[in-house]
Amino acid sequence: MSKxxxxxxxxxxxxxxVVDARxxxxxxxxxxxxLTGTHLGCEHGVCGACTxxxxxxxxRSCLMxxxxxxxxxxxxxxxxxxxxxxxxxxxxFIDNHGLQCGFCTPGMLITLTELLREKPEPSxxxxxxxxxxxxxxxxxxxxxxxxALDAAQRLRGGAAAAGS
Amino acid sequence: MKPAPxxxxxxxxxxxxxxxxxxxxxxKILAGGQSLVPMMNFRYVIADHLVDLGGLxxxxxxxxxxxxxxxxxxxxxxxxxxxxxxxxxxxxxSEALQHVGHRxxxxxxxxxxxxxxxxxxxELPAICAAYDATIHVASVRGMRQVGYRDFTTGFMSTALQSxxxxxxxxxxxxxxxxxxxxxxxxRRHGDFALAGAAALLDIGADNVVRKAALTLFGVNALPLxxxxxxTRLTGQRLDASAIRTAAASAWLIEPISDIHASxxxxxxxxxxxxxxxxxxAARRAGVQA
Numbered sequence: 001m002s003k004x005x006x007x008x009x010x011x012x013x014x015x016x017x018v019v020d021a022r023x024x025x026x027x028x029x030x031x032x033x034x035l036t037g038t039h040l041g042c043e044h045g046v047c048g049a050c051t052x053x054x055x056x057x058x059x060r061s062c063l064m065x066x067x068x069x070x071x072x073x074x075x076x077x078x079x080x081x082x083x084x085x086x087x088x089x090x091x092x093f094i095d096n097h098g099l100q101c102g103f104c105t106p107g108m109l110i111t112l113t114e115l116l117r118e119k120p121e122p123s124x125x126x127x128x129x130x131x132x133x134x135x136x137x138x139x140x141x142x143x144x145x146x147x148a149l150d151a152a153q154r155l156r157g158g159a160a161a162a163g164s
Numbered sequence: 165m166k167p168a169p170x171x172x173x174x175x176x177x178x179x180x181x182x183x184x185x186x187x188x189x190x191x192k193i194l195a196g197g198q199s200l201v202p203m204m205n206f207r208y209v210i211a212d213h214l215v216d217l218g219g220l221x222x223x224x225x226x227x228x229x230x231x232x233x234x235x236x237x238x239x240x241x242x243x244x245x246x247x248x249x250x251x252x253x254x255x256x257x258s259e260a261l262q263h264v265g266h267r268x269x270x271x272x273x274x275x276x277x278x279x280x281x282x283x284x285x286x287e288l289p290a291i292c293a294a295y296d297a298t299i300h301v302a303s304v305r306g307m308r309q310v311g312y313r314d315f316t317t318g319f320m321s322t323a324l325q326s327x328x329x330x331x332x333x334x335x336x337x338x339x340x341x342x343x344x345x346x347x348x349x350x351r352r353h354g355d356f357a358l359a360g361a362a363a364l365l366d367i368g369a370d371n372v373v374r375k376a377a378l379t380l381f382g383v384n385a386l387p388l389x390x391x392x393x394x395t396r397l398t399g400q401r402l403d404a405s406a407i408r409t410a411a412a413s414a415w416l417i418e419p420i421s422d423i424h425a426s427x428x429x430x431x432x433x434x435x436x437x438x439x440x441x442x443x444x445a446a447r448r449a450g451v452q453a
Contacts (some may be wrong), residue, residue, distance in 0.1 A: 002169050002170065002171050002172070004172055020169065021169075021170060021171065021172035021214065022166065022167045022168070022169050022170060022204075024166075024167075024201075024205075027166075043165035043205050044165070044202035044205050044206060045198060045201070045202050045269065048266070048268060051268050054271075057242070057271040058267060058268045058271055059268055059271050059272050060198075060268050060269065060272075062201075062205070063197050063198055063201040063202065063269075063272065064197060064201070064272070065172070065194075065197075065201075065214075067172055067174070067216075068194075068197070068216060068218055111267070111268065114267070115267075129353060130267060132266050132352065132353045132354040133265070133266025133267060133268045133269065133354060
């Protein structure tokens, strides 16, 4: 029973594997199906780099076993740009200098994708609070917050924030 | 940073789960996994068996009945956060949930898991202490009810036996006119608090306090009810001086010192946060103190 048959739909594609029960969802994504966009920073649920959507809700993939995601739908950062076309949020990150080294970016994008879906008009405080679960050591968060607010505005159909 | 191997069990019903817990040696219960899995990744916890309660739909949900809220142990913290019933009947919990971890952990974390983990700085155990919650504990021997004061037995310790699990939590509903207040201090939003205070006030005619509950957390091994403050407030006419005196009772606690804060600092925080929580509770109960 330490080996478990597991079927997970990732970015719309179904994957069936027999996995060790102790395999985390993060390692499943990276090593079993070779989606290395999900990054592992701390492996104990502090940094948020490994954040993915599980059935539409953000979760730390280092704190879930792959078997727990059996029959679930997972969205990783690769799923945000299915045909290589960047999402509005991803483009806003580029335009607003929302990343430097890029290690935390997959988790940031997933968390903010969930936030913008739930709250199309977030305040700066909403954005900062959502990001408390994601650590960035490069940017000081200013560019990321700006990118999130800019993306929210673009998604609502407004023009891009001036001076960004 | 990989957990040691274990056998995985995914029961679909409560009796299956309790039978597994009775039978399996060195088994751990996996609820939301937001505390257990980090400890497993560090190998602080090495379990031979993991019993995953994720498939037990019967343990999820919030119901209102007979003057109390019944919350299934596997109800996610995010579900509590967005519950209209919780917001209406137990607004103190809604407010406290804003401070529980981060959205990514609240999406997975459960109320039963929080209570079983019993971290002294955690918000949900403090809320259960504030309401004198009743914990429904399941095992192959049946269901037993434990009051929250008896449920916590020490630092991160509970009255749960190794073959027992939390099935549900009952919170008594206070009168609709009651007021609540919740304040905590943490270095960063979402961190465990250095200290926190939760206040409930039920106020009758002439602003006389019918019932009061003041709970501190993060200051000691267990969430702490400030009995002295509650006794002082009950039957008193509520005004600024009564609130100040009650909050000052927090001075009586003997908080822990650790690398995060000294006991003296925690005692200071306990008083300041008690005052803020009681003031909020008074204001929400319609008293301008």
